[in-house]
Amino acid sequence: MATEDRVLKSFLAADDGAENIKPADWKNRKAVPLPHQVAGHKYGIHKVGILQHDDGTVLKQLQPPPRGPCEMQFYTQVFAQDCTDPHLLALQQHLPKYYGTWSTPDKPNELYMKLEDVAGRFTCPCIMDVKIGRKSYDPFASQEKQKEQIRKYPLMEEIGFLILGMRVYHVASGSYISHEQFYGRSLTKETLKTGLARFFHNGVELRKDAISVSIHKIRNILQWFERQKSFHFYASSLLFVYEGSHHIGNAKNENEALTGQEYRQTEPENKSNAHISSSTLKSSCGQVNFSSILETIYNLRKVNGFGSHSLYHQAIGMSADMKAKANTVVEGKSSNSGKGENVEVRMIDFAHVFPSDSSDDNYIYGLRSLLFVLEQILQE
Numbered sequence: 001m002a003t004e005d006r007v008l009k010s011f012l013a014a015d016d017g018a019e020n021i022k023p024a025d026w027k028n029r030k031a032v033p034l035p036h037q038v039a040g041h042k043y044g045i046h047k048v049g050i051l052q053h054d055d056g057t058v059l060k061q062l063q064p065p066p067r068g069p070c071e072m073q074f075y076t077q078v079f080a081q082d083c084t085d086p087h088l089l090a091l092q093q094h095l096p097k098y099y100g101t102w103s104t105p106d107k108p109n110e111l112y113m114k115l116e117d118v119a120g121r122f123t124c125p126c127i128m129d130v131k132i133g134r135k136s137y138d139p140f141a142s143q144e145k146q147k148e149q150i151r152k153y154p155l156m157e158e159i160g161f162l163i164l165g166m167r168v169y170h171v172a173s174g175s176y177i178s179h180e181q182f183y184g185r186s187l188t189k190e191t192l193k194t195g196l197a198r199f200f201h202n203g204v205e206l207r208k209d210a211i212s213v214s215i216h217k218i219r220n221i222l223q224w225f226e227r228q229k230s231f232h233f234y235a236s237s238l239l240f241v242y243e244g245s246h247h248i249g250n251a252k253n254e255n256e257a258l259t260g261q262e263y264r265q266t267e268p269e270n271k272s273n274a275h276i277s278s279s280t281l282k283s284s285c286g287q288v289n290f291s292s293i294l295e296t297i298y299n300l301r302k303v304n305g306f307g308s309h310s311l312y313h314q315a316i317g318m319s320a321d322m323k324a325k326a327n328t329v330v331e332g333k334s335s336n337s338g339k340g341e342n343v344e345v346r347m348i349d350f351a352h353v354f355p356s357d358s359s360d361d362n363y364i365y366g367l368r369s370l371l372f373v374l375e376q377i378l379q380e
């Protein structure tokens with residue numbers, strides 16, 4: 001049985017004991033495990049996971065408290081209809097749209113957040129999830145959790161970001177190459193640039209157009225962070241998507257591309273992660289007030305400052321130096337080709353967002369460092 005089928009079957013079995021549902025019946029279901037998920041908790045492996053509703057939206061199940069309620073509170077606040085806070089209004093464009101909560105009639109307490117599918121409008125979406133920041137644990141994490149997160153990627157402190165997963169459409173073979181979390185963790189300062197560049201290489205050429213637009217979008221996010229002091233984001237990600245079917249010359253045809261077999265490259269470690277193949281499943285508040293929980297957390301915590309670091313300074317300096325050059329490329333591309341529409345960079349995963357009264361240096365460091373590496377890739 002293909003992995004996709006196994007994951008679906010295990011999801012359905014956990015859901016209603018329907019072990020004997022035939023694959024043909026699955027498409028009649030309202031929601032199935034998100035076919036193009038590249039990282040995070042997955043159905044069939046973890047207790048919670050991400051689904052795709054048959055209207056094309058993404059359903060993210062609330063994680064156990066405090067994570068799930070924290071994330072829902074954040075989305076609710078940013079997308080509140082009566083929101084007048086200019087920072088929050090400006091933030092909306094950088095997040096998937098939030099459509100409130102969702103649940104099934106038989107399990108009304110099992111809440112999902114209904115979100116825009118950032119990859120939904122793409123034909124052959126190339127997707128990458130990058131965790132941002134030097135610390136991938138929040139100030140309330142236990143010693144054990146801190147150690148575990150540091151153990152997974154000790155370089156995070158210096159590099160400031162971590163590739164959690166990606167899939168890239170290769171035009172010549174008409175298939176997706178995927179990398180799971182061990183790929184990002186295997187990257188060192190020496191191999192980081194090549195490792196990140198892989199996301200933008202379609203097997204035939206480096207998609208500099210997609211890199212340019214991504215840089216432009218990250219700069220806009222950075223600008224937002226430089227202006228706000230209300231939140232600190234830990235273990236949050238940027239989700240990158242670009243259209244892989246651009247220059248699809250060598251692929252046999254688009255339909256084949258959509259259903260193309262997916263390959264996985266050898267990973268340094270091989271854990272039992274689900275590998276979900278590409279799918280043709282494409283599309284087209286309830287309110288719980290957790291502010292008081294967050295306020296309590298806020299009052300209890302005292303966020304430590306983040307020390308300076310060589311890469312940080314290097315990144316700031318280089319980023320400024322390269323800004324003029326890269327700007328030219330971005331503006332040149334987007335002004336006449338409209339390729340910005342074929343690229344998305346959105347912030348996701350807000351299970352560890354905290355109110356604050358200082359700038360989020362942890363996240364800003366990560367963004368600058370990521371920009372620095374992307375600018376280097378573009379210059380070469």
Ligand SMILES: Nc1ncnc2c1ncn2[C@@H]1O[C@H](COP(=O)(O)OP(=O)(O)OP(=O)(O)O)[C@@H](O)[C@H]1O
Pocket residue numbers: 034036037038039040041042050058060096115116117118119127128129165237239348349350351
């Ligand atoms: N709005 C979205 N549109 C498209 N894909 C999404 C969206 N939200 C999440 N995903 C997919 O699901 C993956 C995991 O998302 P997310 O980080 O929110 O989950 P998580 O389980 O909280 O992750 P983690 O285990 O790292 O905390 C992403 O890498 C992406 O592939």
Ligand SMILES: O=P(O)(O)O[C@@H]1[C@H](O)[C@H](O)[C@@H](OP(=O)(O)O)[C@H](OP(=O)(O)O)[C@H]1O
Pocket residue numbers: 067136137152181235351
């Ligand atoms: O990449 P992996 O190996 O799957 O590691 C997980 C990843 O770092 C998640 O971001 C983290 O959830 P949070 O970001 O919410 O902390 C999770 O913590 P958990 O084990 O405590 O769920 C880790 O296990």
